[in-house]
Amino acid sequence: MESLSPNIFVNNMDETIAFYRSIGFQLVVTVPETGTEFIWAMMVNGEVTFMFQTFESLGEELPQISRQNGASLLLYIKLKKIREFFELVKDKVTVLKGLETTFYGATEFSILDNNNYVLTFAEDE
Numbered sequence: 001m002e003s004l005s006p007n008i009f010v011n012n013m014d015e016t017i018a019f020y021r022s023i024g025f026q027l028v029v030t031v032p033e034t035g036t037e038f039i040w041a042m043m044v045n046g047e048v049t050f051m052f053q054t055f056e057s058l059g060e061e062l063p064q065i066s067r068q069n070g071a072s073l074l075l076y077i078k079l080k081k082i083r084e085f086f087e088l089v090k091d092k093v094t095v096l097k098g099l100e101t102t103f104y105g106a107t108e109f110s111i112l113d114n115n116n117y118v119l120t121f122a123e124d125e
Contacts (some may be wrong), residue, residue, distance in 0.1 A: 005042075006075065009058075010115045015036045016052050021115040022092045025050070025086075048077055071078040074110075074118040082107050082123035103125075 017027055017038075024045050031040040039057035043050050045107045079085060086099055086109050096118065097110040108122040 005049040007053055008073075008117065009055050010052050011055065012114070013041060013052060013054055015114045017041055017043070019093075020050070020052075022087045023111075033099055046079070050075075058079070074120055076120050076122060078122050078124075080108070080123060082121060082125075085121060 014036075019044050022065070025043040025048075026045065027041060027043050029042040030038045032038070038054075040051065040053045043052070045125055050118040069121040076125070083099065089111070090098075095109065096112055097107045097120075099107060101107050105124060106122045107125045108120055110118055
């Protein structure tokens, strides 16, 4: 195995792209390549890659993807300079858990994205 790039299903692609841009991700590829009605998008920040896809684009082929909200998924993202990043995003997002040091020595905080997925950011300080 070489990498993991989650393909996350979303209800509103425009809102999802805007949310992830607000926390530092860049849009690198979309389907279609131009226009405004994207059904799939890839966004990156450093070595972290997320793919986002609308439910409608695969709903008939894979009805198992249907859900009401973010499901039971927490995306754990390691980064450097966590305190600076927290200050950059804390007023733009819903913070579920502020900065804290865990029993295993990591500094972490958790936020909610616009699709009700939990993102936990961590740094081994």
